[in-house]
Amino acid sequence: MSKVPPAEHTSTAAFERLLGPVLDQAYGTALRLTGDPSDAEDLLQDASLLALRGFDAFRRGSNFKAWFFRILVNRFYSLYRRSRRRGVALDVDQTPDRHLLDRAEAAGLQQVRDPAAAVFGQLDVEAITAALDALPDDFREVATLYFMQDFSYQEIAEVMEIPVGTVRSRLHRARRTLQTALWALAVERGIVASAGDDA
Amino acid sequence: MSDLSPLTCQEAFDRLGDFADRELVPEDRERVEAHLALCARCAREFAFETSVLDALRRTLRRITVPEGLASRIAARLAEAEPGDPARGPDPD
Numbered sequence: 118m119s120k121v122p123p124a125e126h127t128s129t130a131a132f133e134r135l136l137g138p139v140l141d142q143a144y145g146t147a148l149r150l151t152g153d154p155s156d157a158e159d160l161l162q163d164a165s166l167l168a169l170r171g172f173d174a175f176r177r178g179s180n181f182k183a184w185f186f187r188i189l190v191n192r193f194y195s196l197y198r199r200s201r202r203r204g205v206a207l208d209v210d211q212t213p214d215r216h217l218l219d220r221a222e223a224a225g226l227q228q229v230r231d232p233a234a235a236v237f238g239q240l241d242v243e244a245i246t247a248a249l250d251a252l253p254d255d256f257r258e259v260a261t262l263y264f265m266q267d268f269s270y271q272e273i274a275e276v277m278e279i280p281v282g283t284v285r286s287r288l289h290r291a292r293r294t295l296q297t298a299l300w301a302l303a304v305e306r307g308i309v310a311s312a313g314d315d316a
Numbered sequence: 317m318s319d320l321s322p323l324t325c326q327e328a329f330d331r332l333g334d335f336a337d338r339e340l341v342p343e344d345r346e347r348v349e350a351h352l353a354l355c356a357r358c359a360r361e362f363a364f365e366t367s368v369l370d371a372l373r374r375t376l377r378r379i380t381v382p383e384g385l386a387s388r389i390a391a392r393l394a395e396a397e398p399g400d401p402a403r404g405p406d407p408d
Contacts, residue, residue: 129393140386145379158382165389166396218364233367242375249376264376270339289333296368 132172135181136165142182143189146265150193150258152250160196164189183268186276190258198254208294217300224310236303237296248298256291263288323351328358336366 143164147157168175168188175184218232226232249257249264262273270288274281303309320343323331328351334340335348352359 129396133390133393136389137386140389141379141381144381144385145377148379149376154382158385158388161385162389162392165393169393169396217368218361221364231363231367233364234371237368237371238375240371240375242378245372245375264373270337285334285339292333292369292372295372299372 129169132169136168136185139182139185142266143185146186146261147189147193149246149249149261149265150190151197152246156197160189160193163196164192167192180272180275182266183272183275186262186266186268187278190262190276193258217296220300221309226309236309237299239308240299240303244302245295245299248295248302251298252291252294256287256294259284259287260291260295263292320347320350323347325351325355325358328352328355329361332362332365335362336369 140161144157144161147160147164148154151157151160164185168185171188175181221227221232221236226235229235249260252260259273259277262268262276268276270281270284273284273288277284300309328348331340331344331348335345338345340348348362352362
């Protein structure tokens with residue numbers, strides 16, 4: 118790795134050049150984590166200041182986005198996680214199965230070109246966010262990073278500071294749980310015929 | 317022509333999540349693709365899964381970034397000096 122003049126490496130300008138391209142994405146993730154625009158901006162401001170303060174520790178040429186998101190997520194833990202409101206938690210201990218496609222086809226959606234989009238594409242952001250929010254924290258945070266960013270499992274593992282296998286396991290269970298919960302909501306709202314629910 | 321052993325439907329289904337996320341090693345990905353080319357049922361299942369994930373991703377990423385966010389953060393950063401713990405929030 119090439120030597121970088123310390124003044125440039127630690128300067129606010131150098132930090133901002135790296136932060137700028139990921140700022141909107143970081144705000145989106147902060148918003149989904151906190152559930153509130155004002156809290157999201159506070160979280161992002163705090164994370165930015167902490168990251169600037171620790172910028173000396175950032176290895177130039179490594180993954181700035183993963184490094185910054187790790188600070189963002191850690192700050193979220195310390196500020197919001199313990200006090201975050203909790204609704205009725207979804208049970209993530211479900212055995213993966215194929216019932217959603219079965220139900221979609223039983224509900225007559227086999228004639229539709231894209232049955233998943235026909236159902237899940239009609240759900241509003243509030244409904245999907247609420248379902249995401251109902252996941253246990255460990256699952257919700259992995260799923261939020263997954264849906265909001267184009268991170269690989271390895272990058273999510275680095276951000277969350279957990280093994281890749283744990284990311285995979287939590288993510289697969291979280292999204293299966295989300296799909297089941299959202300399908301039930303789609304039936305409740307009449308987006309899909311309830312006959313499909315009995316298949 | 318691949319000499320990799322073919323997957324059963326269950327083996328393919330077990331790889332669905334990693335396949336959708338492009339997390340499979342190339343050999344495994346090739347085996348899944350070979351199975352999907354022959355099994356219409358699994359192909360529908362995989363297309364369904366991918367479409368669900370795309371729909372959720374699209375909806376969740378509809379974010380309105382507050383006006384002036386970047387300027388406000390830049391102003392906060394300008395007030396702080398790198399390495400100066402007195403100017404930022406308290407660490408954990």
